[in-house]
Amino acid sequence: MSRIVFLEERCKGCRLCVEACPAHILRPSGRFNRQGYEMMEMSDGKCTGCASCAAMCPDVAIRVFRQGAA
């Protein structure tokens, strides 16, 4: 399965990634980073590695890994 990794100290909790995800698998985590912002997390569900979340992230806080050959 493809996956994303949040760089949690960069996240500002704006939730634009949550809105952008076509698979609706991102959600607020309930945990807060050193800046005091609520970080997002990936819930259960199938990530397709489309990188829509990363394209919308204003803080470049998301890395996307896609499963499968190039």
Added chain:
Amino acid sequence: MQSERRNAALRPQKGERLVFDASPVLNERPLHYCPGCHHGIAHRLVAEVLHELQVADKAILVASVGCSTFTYDYFNVDSVESPHGRACAVATGVRRARPEAVVFTYQGDGDMTAIGAAESLHAANRGEKITAVLINNTVYGMTGGQMSPTTLLGQKTTTTQAGRTMGNDGGPIHFAEILAQLGGVAYSCRCALDSVKHVREAKKALRRAFDVQIAGLGFGFIELLAGCPTNWHLDPIAANKRISEAMIPVFPLGVFKDAGQEGGGARHA
């Protein structure tokens, strides 16, 4: 232990490949912008375009005044900070002194269309071979949300508390259309940063704005419609919606001039 796990998670596992990573032109410092501010997206697009065109080592950024003042903190390129509004005038000097450099300005709407309108228009009219990136969020962001020339009619700001009116304040200025009328401009377009589709279109347009400079065709201009959740008093998601529902009908997206293309008339995205 936790950081080891974290570092392992940041490496591709077996059968995976990294499809989205930060551009090496952007450094690792966390951005100081407010949550949901589109400056970050614009920074990323500019950095990616410079990297893809392989011009980062000879690029010179001319930073402006406003929220974008600290732009030079985030790009791994040489930069100059200009006086308020004068980024295009400074860029003119930089480009003429260093003809081999790729020079670009990064300005907000208060900087470029208000105090710097004369410098921007005349640099464009002279056909200076620079690229200007205008972030249009319809307010003065850093100084506390005052009216800018691009503020929409009816929009409440700290200096138009009953909403902007045509009689008192005039209408929003359409900078991309104005610049498209000038002979020195090689490329003028307007894009938005409110959705994945628009962000991807904006990257292509940004690349074209740099292409015309590198090809020596003239002034490259791109206006990006961006959100300012703080001064619009909206959450980031509602601010994105405002761009598509209120701003794009007033500021149509599209390419208004492209010297490399036949005709060069308005073509809507």
